Amino acid sequence: MSALFVLLFAQLGAPTAPVIRVNQLGYLPDAPKVAVFCALEKTELSEFTVTAENGATVLRRAPTPANAFGPCATTYRLDFSSITKTGSYRITAGGATTALVRVRDNAYAGAADTLLYYMREQRSGYNPLFKMVVHLHDGIVVDDSLRAGRFVPVTGGWADASDYLQYVMTSANATFVLLMSYRDHPAAFSDHFDARGLPGKNGTADILDEARHGLIWLLRMFPSDSEMYNQLGDDRDHTYWDTPPNDSADYGWGKGKERALYPCTGKPQGLFKYKNRSSGFASTAGKYASTFALAAKIYGQRDPSFASRLRERAVVAYAIGKASPGVCQGAPGRAPYYYEEDNWVDDMELAAAELYALTRERRYLRDALDYASREPVTPWMGADTARHYQWYPWHNNGHFEIWRVANGHDRKLVADYYRRGLEAVVKRADNGFRIGIPFIWCSNNLMASFATQAHLYRRMTGDNRFREYEQAAIDWLFGTNPWGVSMVIGLPHDGIFARDPHSVVAKEMHVELTGALLDGPVYSSIYRNLLGITLHDADEYASFNTGFIVYHDDVGDYSTNEPIMDGTANLSYLLAALGDRAR
Numbered sequence: 334m335s336a337l338f339v340l341l342f343a344q345l346g347a348p349t350a351p352v353i354r355v356n357q358l359g360y361l362p363d364a365p366k367v368a369v370f371c372a373l374e375k376t377e378l379s380e381f382t383v384t385a386e387n388g389a390t391v392l393r394r395a396p397t398p399a400n401a402f403g404p405c406a407t408t409y410r411l412d413f414s415s416i417t418k419t420g421s422y423r424i425t426a427g428g429a430t431t432a433l434v435r436v437r438d439n440a441y442a443g444a445a446d447t448l449l450y451y452m453r454e455q456r457s458g459y460n461p462l463f464k465m466v467v468h469l470h471d472g473i474v475v476d477d478s479l480r481a482g483r484f485v486p487v488t489g490g491w492a493d494a495s496d497y498l499q500y501v502m503t504s505a506n507a508t509f510v511l512l513m514s515y516r517d518h519p520a521a522f523s524d525h526f527d528a529r530g531l532p533g534k535n536g537t538a539d540i541l542d543e544a545r546h547g548l549i550w551l552l553r554m555f556p557s558d559s560e561m562y563n564q565l566g567d568d569r570d571h572t573y574w575d576t577p578p579n580d581s582a583d584y585g586w587g588k589g590k591e592r593a594l595y596p597c598t599g600k601p602q603g604l605f606k607y608k609n610r611s612s613g614f615a616s617t618a619g620k621y622a623s624t625f626a627l628a629a630k631i632y633g634q635r636d637p638s639f640a641s642r643l644r645e646r647a648v649v650a651y652a653i654g655k656a657s658p659g660v661c662q663g664a665p666g667r668a669p670y671y672y673e674e675d676n677w678v679d680d681m682e683l684a685a686a687e688l689y690a691l692t693r694e695r696r697y698l699r700d701a702l703d704y705a706s707r708e709p710v711t712p713w714m715g716a717d718t719a720r721h722y723q724w725y726p727w728h729n730n731g732h733f734e735i736w737r738v739a740n741g742h743d744r745k746l747v748a749d750y751y752r753r754g755l756e757a758v759v760k761r762a763d764n765g766f767r768i769g770i771p772f773i774w775c776s777n778n779l780m781a782s783f784a785t786q787a788h789l790y791r792r793m794t795g796d797n798r799f800r801e802y803e804q805a806a807i808d809w810l811f812g813t814n815p816w817g818v819s820m821v822i823g824l825p826h827d828g829i830f831a832r833d834p835h836s837v838v839a840k841e842m843h844v845e846l847t848g849a850l851l852d853g854p855v856y857s858s859i860y861r862n863l864l865g866i867t868l869h870d871a872d873e874y875a876s877f878n879t880g881f882i883v884y885h886d887d888v889g890d891y892s893t894n895e896p897i898m899d900g901t902a903n904l905s906y907l908l909a910a911l912g913d914r915a916r
């Protein structure tokens with residue numbers, strides 16, 4: 334459809350026919366399977382049918398009426414869970430018919446590995462897309478009375494999103510989840526790339542190649558007991574629309590030269606007008622400690638000298654976090670936006686749980702349980718808004734990690750913490766899509782984390798009460814949403830996904846950012862109030878952007894259509910669990 338036609342269509346207010354939204358990646362045979370019927374006007378629906386590929390009707394039943402959601406004035410849930418036979422099906426209702434819907438044992442095979450294409454593309458240091466080292470000069474210390482102006486070699490890691498800023502906060506969590514995914518689901522991953530991210534086997538699962546790339550950068554960012562760095566670059570990055578090799582941001586030492594390196598200081602930071610609310614080291618120290626401790630355990634056999642270095646750094650980072658409670662937030666530059674992480678006990682809980690698993694020293698388990706009791710529920714769960722990355726990580730892996738190593742009573746306790754968070758979200762999910770998260774910036778992270786927490790809870794307890802909501806969140810990410818769009822580029826390869834993401838690399842290099850998870854839909858009120866957003870083309874989803882949330886497949890929309898590194902890595906656990914051949 335031409336852009337002009339879409340524009341006219343939207344402006345004339347012509348009715349859009351009802352649609353049926355499905356998970357385009359597909360459904361596991363034993364999973365709940367529910368398609369969602371959405372009509373933009375009030376409609377009555379009395380039945381739906383499911384047909385096999387040869388046209389034979391295999392199911393005819395009544396739909397389940399549900400509450401309106403966003404642009405969908407009418408929604409019905411079309412439950413075809415009773416179909417457990419592998420195959421391809423079409424669902425028909427109210428004049429709408431879906432494309433072929435997959436029911437497959439291997440519906441998620443390789444999906445977690447697909448995410449790694451985007452992680453490799455985001456690499457700083459040697460970048461396999463550009464086949465050269467990018468951001469070679471990092472970085473020069475700022476905002477530190479003792480070391481300001483000094484060069485520290487911290488090349489490496491990943492660009493955070495379509496800008497090139499780098500944060501320990503998101504990178505350590507990304508590395509942790511990659512390691513955890515491999516530990517629990519090694520059979521979900523394969524070996525097709527080498528350590529530099531170039532095609533070719535190297536005898537190591539590609540997810541471990543990627544995790545190690547993150548670990549090496551984190552070790553550089555915490556080079557001695559008195560230097561804990563937190564952030565590389567700041568929003569002066571956004572001045573130019575450059576690819577990584579040509580990044581010409583100027584941090585005061587000339588265009589394209591060294592980038593600013595921020596340490597944790599325990600005090601509010603910001604070189605210009607805006608300041609953050611930093612109060613300690615523990616949010617960052619905890620993330621270093623948990624990631625290094627988990628890595629030390631995983632590399633214990635594979636690479637003992639690397640493991641012993643990681644173990645030593647984990648113990649030191651944890652001690653720093655204990656000595657300096659509070660948060661080390663992202664540092665703003667010229668703009669008022671930064672990562673406003675407000676919780677740190679979750680990070681120290683996870684660190685203590687990993688250090689207990691590594692050392693078996695009881696004091697770590699006692700600490701982990703104490704920290705866990707101080708924030709049993711990640712505070713966005715049940716809320717309708719939050720500040721930008723205020724409660725991070727999006728779900729607390731610490732409860733699951735305690736469960737793995739604790740005894741009966743404590744295991745029940747942490748499972749109960751998860752249950753309370755899930756219940757709070759489910760209370761808000763009384764709509765046809767069964768979605769209860771708040772649509773703040775980066776809503777897809779919340780969706781992935783809700784599903785992951787529900788998955789972990791089910792594994793810990795065998796309690797299936799949230800299964801429908803867990804599946805609804807997975808389905809949302811792969812197309813069961815008002816727009817019918819998969820929120821991961823290239824998953825599935827023949828699906829409907831973003832063709833015009835907010836990314837200079839995609840735009841200038843004409844590449845598909847395969848494996849990238851997008852920010853996702855936001856409240857229309859947030860979209861309207863953000864600075865500098867203009868769509869570059871007519872909105873092909875205009876008729877579905879009339880409700881309380883919006884999504885635009887447009888390079889100009891940095892609020893809903895920008896790929897995110899930490900969200901992509903965070904999704905790896907769920908996709909590994911779903912795609913595990915040993916499942």
Ligand SMILES: [Ca+2]
Nearest residue numbers: 526537538539
């Ligand atoms: Ca490999």
Ligand SMILES: [Ca+2]
Nearest residue numbers: 676677725726
């Ligand atoms: Ca935190």
